[in-house]
Amino acid sequence: MKKHNFSAGPSILAREVIEKTAQAVLDFNGSTLSILEISHRSKDFEAVIEEARQLFKELLNIPEGYSVLFLGGGASMQFCMVPFNLLETKAAYLNTGVWANKAMKEAKGFGEVVEVASSKDANYTFIPKDFVIPADADYLHITTNNTIYGTELRKDLDSPIPLVADMSSDIFSRPVDISKYAIIYGGAQKNLAPAGLAFVIIKDSILGKVSRYIPTMLNYKTHITEGSMFNTPPVLPIYSALETLRWLKSNGGIQAMEKKNLAKAELLYNTIDSSKMFVGTAAKEDRSIMNVCFVMKPAYKELEADFLKFAVAAGMDGIKGHRSVGGFRASIYNAMPIESVQALVDCMMAFEKQNA
Numbered sequence: 001m002k003k004h005n006f007s008a009g010p011s012i013l014a015r016e017v018i019e020k021t022a023q024a025v026l027d028f029n030g031s032t033l034s035i036l037e038i039s040h041r042s043k044d045f046e047a048v049i050e051e052a053r054q055l056f057k058e059l060l061n062i063p064e065g066y067s068v069l070f071l072g073g074g075a076s077m078q079f080c081m082v083p084f085n086l087l088e089t090k091a092a093y094l095n096t097g098v099w100a101n102k103a104m105k106e107a108k109g110f111g112e113v114v115e116v117a118s119s120k121d122a123n124y125t126f127i128p129k130d131f132v133i134p135a136d137a138d139y140l141h142i143t144t145n146n147t148i149y150g151t152e153l154r155k156d157l158d159s160p161i162p163l164v165a166d167m168s169s170d171i172f173s174r175p176v177d178i179s180k181y182a183i184i185y186g187g188a189q190k191n192l193a194p195a196g197l198a199f200v201i202i203k204d205s206i207l208g209k210v211s212r213y214i215p216t217m218l219n220y221k222t223h224i225t226e227g228s229m230f231n232t233p234p235v236l237p238i239y240s241a242l243e244t245l246r247w248l249k250s251n252g253g254i255q256a257m258e259k260k261n262l263a264k265a266e267l268l269y270n271t272i273d274s275s276k277m278f279v280g281t282a283a284k285e286d287r288s289i290m291n292v293c294f295v296m297k298p299a300y301k302e303l304e305a306d307f308l309k310f311a312v313a314a315g316m317d318g319i320k321g322h323r324s325v326g327g328f329r330a331s332i333y334n335a336m337p338i339e340s341v342q343a344l345v346d347c348m349m350a351f352e353k354q355n356a
Ligand SMILES: *Cc1c(COP(=O)(O)O)cnc(C)c1O
Pocket: 009, 073, 074, 075, 076, 077, 099, 143, 145, 146, 147, 166, 167, 168, 169, 186, 187, 188, 190
């Protein structure tokens, strides 16, 4: 039976990306050697990282003056690298969930942290708006897509101070005005590559303003100067990232991706909104087009476990909701075809017909 992969992360990659990665593991570029056993300083790997960097810039339309870094440590390492490199006295954070909290916690080790707004009291079901950004803070940190709650800030904010964004789970899902950001970072394992890699898009001129010593490996300048090759980078995830970037380009780039993503999200949200049984958990105006969270209405609450079994039996993988939200979460990242979303919709409608 065909499985539909709705996993939140690590998550679905284009089949073609997985096949090409597997091929490079067996025989990289016809060399008869595996990409796992050659030097990261070999010509062939240098070409991989260079093309990945160039495609990042091309697809996201990254202006001059920005660098693209490929680092280990995942997004969580960036929770500490950002304040280590940018926080001199005070930083502002928008609290939109678990990941934002983890970022905030790290920043507190480096200076004062101002929480500009929070939707914690509503279990993060919406993105706070109309908050005041302190003009004297070193930067404002936001999480554009809240993977756990299915909320998303899909408009690029205007910030009077440097804007830092965790885009782990929505990078490449929509066009972004990079010039509005000082740093965009994320773990690769949601929309780009296997786990073990973080990407960082950084405005070079933002650096050099803090007075503390920054350890070499945690200093963005090191990785800018060394082209992400100060030490051995995560070579295999970088190779997969390159294949995803090639796949994005040959499928019409980010505009085309956004169009498909909007269609997939609309199909699923329309089904939820017209259902007697299911209801979405996120505020409508803040709904994510990457992670769709829904639960059973109170009258049907006891059927949640049955639906999960029904859906799993129909090939729906990874739709159990995060423990802090409950119910269901369908992650419908770039690589997910609309046919899989349709299969989930059919499954929901069939269950409702049987049970409502
Ligand atoms: C998954 C996720 C993270 C954590 O990423 P790691 O690479 O595991 O550290 C951080 N932020 C967001 C928004 C995420 O979805």
